[in-house]
Amino acid sequence: MKALLQHMKLFGLLVIVLLSCVDSHAQQENETVEEGFMGPYSITAWGQHRSNTLDHTLGNLLLRGGFIDRELVDAARLSQGSDMGTFGASAGAIWKWRSNRKWKDTEARICGSFQARALVDARWTPELFELVFKGNAGHLGRFDVLDGSRLRATAWATAAVGLEGRNKNRLELGLVYRRAQLQGQIHTGYFLVNADTDTLYASMRADAGYDARGGVGLALNGEWHFIREEAPFAFHVQIKNWGWVVVPGGGGRYALDTLIETTGLAWDGPGWSLETLQEPGFGEDFLSIDTAGVSVQRLPSRMDVAVEYPLSPRSGMDVALHVGEWMPLPRVMLGYRRAIGQQWQIGVQGVIGGWGRLRPAGWVRWRVPEKHAFMLFLEDPWGWGSSSAFGRGLTLRFEAL
């Protein structure tokens, strides 16, 4: 709660800064004058998934079922190399709007957004992947390190209002309802069966949990765009879902902490033996089950930073950096854009980081001036036709200008 209060104070300070930046003088904007409250808006929907290990064939089998051939597993293992395996998925939709009416005597306008998002993040060590999908027989005598493997998923919705100023700079405070979240993590874990198959060592310290009831909280969304005619570039910063939720508790919490080093179990007797292993209740000594209390948890927030540099009046370069939102690595996008005719724009990009390795992306935008615009963004276009790609992404945006 203390963090939440600090968050509120910071938000208040940022509102003051934003309002002070709003030019109180008349702004020379060439826009349609409308009578209604609602001004321009946009609706964006997206879905994407990405992995550095699981290609489409293997991912489809895991998601939709079927038999996973060993060749697929070997290929995935080869792709992962010595890196941490990753898989991420993100989907959602957002409606952003602003009013036509100005806020008091300023040029600022009331703005807002409504968004619903779902996020999945999974990571695993190469040894865990091998242990799960190939078994231990192929690498007897090797320590399998499982540390840091984890899975988490969440879904939430935010309704936010704020103020939009010059250059579409905006700051919103949103009410968040996080419907669900689950997570599991292996803090430390090792597994070994020696070459003669007569010694087993296994240790595990892990926890998992889920929220039984939805949490409510506050989040901050902000955008700042540096656009100057005299400057040879544009600079954009966005902060999304920077906030916390208060979770009322009641969900399950599981903690496992055990170690076994054995050359095999005894037939019977106390402790680890075949007799006790087959008794009901075995495992209760090292698996603790609890119920979560009230907690304050941070949302998977994200910050985007982008720079656009025009090469000519109809073309330019752009670089973007995305950090957060559970991505194991920052995602970097480097692109080239070009206008075609009066209403079309296209762009190509190279994307690296996030949950995957280097992949291409492309987009096209059709804009009817002062009316509307459509934008289609495809991440890894080969992913729409190739079964060996490691993910794909689609973003659709409609803008009412």
Place this chain on the structure above:
Amino acid sequence: MKSHRTSRTLGVQLFGLCLAVFLTWVGCNRQPTSWEVDLALPLVDDLLDWSDVFADSIFITETGMPAVLAFNGSISDWTIDALTQLPDTIVSEDLSPDFVGGPFQVPPGTVLLDVQEDIDFQGIEQEFKYIRLESGRIAYSVESSTNGYVEIHYGFPSVTIGSQQVDLDVLLPPSESGEVQSETGIIDLAGAEIDLTGISGAEINRIASTLTIGTPAYMPDTAQVFGSDSIRVRMHFQDLVVRQVSGYFGQELLDLDVDQPVFDPDIFLGGFIGLEPTKAMLAFHNTIGADLKLTVDALAVDGVALSHSQFGVPQMISRADWQGESMEPSIWELNLLETSPSVFELLGYLPESISVLGNAEMNPLGDVSGGNDFFDTHVSPEIHLDLEWPLQTTIENLRLNQVLEIAAISLPQFDGDVIVTVTNGFPVDLGLDMIWNFDDPSFAPVEVVGVVSAFDVDEGSASWEYRIPMDTEALYGGSRLDVTGSMSTEGEVVFSGLERMRIQVRIEGTYLVEIE
């Protein structure tokens, strides 16, 4: 303006259509996901040594060439219920006025009853003077119908717990007309020491007590007593279990009937072990402070009676010498090497039990101690065995059996082997006969027969490995592994006592992981 709004509506519809197509595309049709996993795990690692052969941890192996299997300890305790359990006793006092009508005024500080009397424990045939209790309690209840405060003091000057006298003090408030005031409770007597010589100090089986009933001097209340009023006190001595007792125990006749299990027939299926101990003394330790006349009538091995010169002959065993808490027992010994036929020859055939029959008479000469017999239940009379057996022996077709129940294991599409490895540290060839019986009768039992070579000093331990093909259906139904080991020697073999046999089981194979 109209065309502007129309284009917006069209845009929203187009976007909605695209979104619907997208959601339809991502819709999935879930089937079970499965893949094959190669497994190699150790399951069992167990050691068998001489302590497992004799299935009794009280055997001590003195290693050497040959090792000596030795045992020196109690094989049977003797409990004497007549000395350790006292009958429950109830004591009641009922105080009623010897007049009709009333009321009579009873001022504060008036004593209505003040008596000293012995509580007599009925039903005890012995003449106890002192007991120390292991456990027990007094359940009391007091009642009064008097319209005034009643103070009751029940003292037991001969009952102490930790040097503190046991007393009961109760104050009952005035009773309304027709009602009875009462109080009940428990006094724990665990650890209590009780002098049973009564008020005079010369009685037996009696507890001295004092009972005082009156009105409390410190309460300014005048009791109204009617002729119909009454005051009742009830003391119930319950579940008294004796730790120590002294007195004269009488000429109690005690039966000696010991049936000692030796070899479990489920484990020891048969065979012969040449047992030739160098020492085998069976002793009776008299720890009671009272003389005993012991008569051993018979010793039998699995029903086969043995003869011995001392069987049927009464043996006078004098009382133990108790000095405070220390004690020196009187011992009577019987040399088991002198039985006919030899008890160890019979033991070599792995009998289930040995039985001893006889009796003992306490104080055969009467009260020679002047009522000073003594018994401590923590130090009971016992039958003691002192045995030493050099492990240099002949073994003929000794067969040992062990059964392992294996619960149902779900390993879908398992295709592999269960590998059994036996490492023999005994200098004797080990015959193995393993039968894997499955609960599902449609699976035929798997039988494996083999021989694990004897341990050789130069070549070390010999191992024997056998792979048993196994599949999902066989594991799923549950099973029972029946292992029988057999040994035979050619003549006498010397054992060091360090011999071990290691049994390892591991599983190797491929199975199908399936996630719904």
